[in-house]
Amino acid sequence: MEKDQFIKHLNNAMENQVPDVWDELTRKIQHMEGERNGKVVHLKDKRIPRTKKRNRSKRLSLAAAACLLAISAFSYTPVLASIKEVYDKIFSSNHIDDTGLKTALSSGQGQAVNQTFYDKANDINVHFESILTDEKETKLLLTFQSKTTDLKNYNIDIFEGESSINLITGDVQRKKLKSVGWGSRYYDRKENKVAKALSFDSIKEYKGQNIRLEIKDITIYEEDGFGKAEALWPLEFMLDQSAVSTRETAEINQSFSYGKQTYTIKKVEFSSMETRVVVTGSDTKLLKDENGMEYRIMSKLEQQFLHARKIDKVYGYIVDPKKSGVFLKSAGEKVEPIFSKGEVAGERDEYLMIFAPVKDCRNTILEVGANIKIPLTK
Amino acid sequence: MEQRSLDGLDHSNELGPEFRQLFMDHKKSVFAMALSILRDYELAEDVLQEVYIKLFKHMRHHDISNVKGWLMSVARNTALDLYRKKKREVTGFDNDYFERVQDLPKDPADKLVLLKYLELLNAEERQIITLKDITGMKHREIAKILEIPLGTVMWKYSRALKKLRKGLE
Numbered sequence: 261m262e263k264d265q266f267i268k269h270l271n272n273a274m275e276n277q278v279p280d281v282w283d284e285l286t287r288k289i290q291h292m293e294g295e296r297n298g299k300v301v302h303l304k305d306k307r308i309p310r311t312k313k314r315n316r317s318k319r320l321s322l323a324a325a326a327c328l329l330a331i332s333a334f335s336y337t338p339v340l341a342s343i344k345e346v347y348d349k350i351f352s353s354n355h356i357d358d359t360g361l362k363t364a365l366s367s368g369q370g371q372a373v374n375q376t377f378y379d380k381a382n383d384i385n386v387h388f389e390s391i392l393t394d395e396k397e398t399k400l401l402l403t404f405q406s407k408t409t410d411l412k413n414y415n416i417d418i419f420e421g422e423s424s425i426n427l428i429t430g431d432v433q434r435k436k437l438k439s440v441g442w443g444s445r446y447y448d449r450k451e452n453k454v455a456k457a458l459s460f461d462s463i464k465e466y467k468g469q470n471i472r473l474e475i476k477d478i479t480i481y482e483e484d485g486f487g488k489a490e491a492l493w494p495l496e497f498m499l500d501q502s503a504v505s506t507r508e509t510a511e512i513n514q515s516f517s518y519g520k521q522t523y524t525i526k527k528v529e530f531s532s533m534e535t536r537v538v539v540t541g542s543d544t545k546l547l548k549d550e551n552g553m554e555y556r557i558m559s560k561l562e563q564q565f566l567h568a569r570k571i572d573k574v575y576g577y578i579v580d581p582k583k584s585g586v587f588l589k590s591a592g593e594k595v596e597p598i599f600s601k602g603e604v605a606g607e608r609d610e611y612l613m614i615f616a617p618v619k620d621c622r623n624t625i626l627e628v629g630a631n632i633k634i635p636l637t638k
Numbered sequence: 639m640e641q642r643s644l645d646g647l648d649h650s651n652e653l654g655p656e657f658r659q660l661f662m663d664h665k666k667s668v669f670a671m672a673l674s675i676l677r678d679y680e681l682a683e684d685v686l687q688e689v690y691i692k693l694f695k696h697m698r699h700h701d702i703s704n705v706k707g708w709l710m711s712v713a714r715n716t717a718l719d720l721y722r723k724k725k726r727e728v729t730g731f732d733n734d735y736f737e738r739v740q741d742l743p744k745d746p747a748d749k750l751v752l753l754k755y756l757e758l759l760n761a762e763e764r765q766i767i768t769l770k771d772i773t774g775m776k777h778r779e780i781a782k783i784l785e786i787p788l789g790t791v792m793w794k795y796s797r798a799l800k801k802l803r804k805g806l807e
Contacts, residue, residue: 277669553716
């Protein structure tokens with residue numbers, strides 16, 4: 261095919277595809293103008309939660325065979341032991357795409373809170389399983405189940421959905437906790453049950469105090485956007501030492517080149533839930549366009565980090581063993597990235613790469629592709 | 639180079655006919671630029687809307703002498719920013735793309751060329767092809783928008799065409 265021909269075909273294809281967004285655009289601008297002029301115009305947000313819509317089929321289709329087998333297998337043991345073991349299996353199974361959480365659980369980390377709550381309005385039984393926290397993040401593990409409400413599209417989405425989580429301390433201070441990554445979700449279709457590992461700001465500073473966490477509203481994914489079911493799920497407990505772990509930081513300040521860019525590993529944070537490598541580089545800087553808008557590009561290093569990522573229909577975001585990427589090697593063992601934390605933001609100009617916990621923080625190497633190996637030592 | 643002033647546009651709730659004309663004139667280029675970076679139909683649609691909202695806001699206070707250049711530059715930066723923010727969605731390109739497109743190209747050759755364009759070219763090559771052959775820009779303007787030397791633009795454009803031609807053989 262000659263150049264003129266394929267350029268013509270490309271133009272036609274592009275012309276054909278351009279979505280008809282004029283009406284939606286004018287609605288948005290009129291809404292924006294209405295607000296600007298003090299007129300409150302409420303238009304339903306028809307924005308589709310793209311990620312969730314697209315990945316929902318993958319993430320919600322984490323069908324339940326393995327989990328169901330696990331539940332059946334333990335049904336004859338004493339009740340509490342059974343529940344504990346079943347939950348442990350859910351959250352440490354491959355259905356939870358957070359290798360850091362699984363490592364922490366398998367090493368016995370976490371405070372069992374073991375509380376149930378019945379949400380009458382939505383007919384949902386909630387079970388709070390356990391909680392883990394360090395200086396940078398908290399994981400709250402819970403399941404919810406219903407006999408009448410179809411939970412297939414229900415999620416506690418505090419990243420981009422309608423849900424939120426608030427912390428209330430003894431002096432009635434209320435604080436909204438921000439998400440750290442996307443968290444992990446697993447839907448057991450046969451049991452109509454959701455297992456959720458919520459991931460949010462650290463609450464370590466409240467160790468030894470009685471605190472209350474409130475999950476507000478359930479996000480419901482719909483075809484043309486997301487809606488919500490109003491809900492308030494409370495959890496009150498004293499945060500004890502078993503929930504808390506400590507993060508160690510090593511200042512590295514070591515530079516390397518990759519993809520014609522220069523990067524500096526500023527520091528590495530080691531915790532029982534993750535290993536966080538903090539990098540700055542010639543293409544990680546915040547840029548500004550002529551409109552004054554600040555933006556970032558995806559750095560060469562980030563592209564390489566994500567190169568090994570695979571979106572698996574059953575297990576979520578996992579490592580593709582056939583592809584190169586960025587990994588750690590610690591005590592001779594490969595340590596995988598945690599892709600569900602791909603959107604955890606660093607400070608200005610920083611890029612964060614988050615991996616599973618390492619066995620030996622004094623013997624850890626960062627491997628970028630096949631050729632670059634940098635010891636993460638001071 | 640197009641010289642067009644936005645002065646005199648109607649900024650009331652009723653959008654002016656000139657704004658609509660700008661939308662009609664350049665929507666394909668803006669969408670194509672976003673698509674060249676994101677390779678995702680729905681995200682490119684988001685960028686298309688966002689860019690025109692920015693245009694609407696910007697023209698309240700400023701004249702724009704080169705609307706097309708402004709739009710392409712802002713479309714590129716908006717898409718790059720979204721690409722980074724939405725990284726969980728936009729890595730990799732697969733055949734699901736055509737399942738999400740509202741109106742599929744009717745001509746099989748159109749679809750094939752689009753597929754090869756998205757599949758075979760890297761992001762920079764796609765941007766150059768878009769700016770040159772869809773938007774109709776000169777190499778010099780492209781070099782300015784992409785912030786790369788003129789010679790590099792010409793060389794990469796030529797390489798991208800060869801890749802496409804070979805892929806379509």
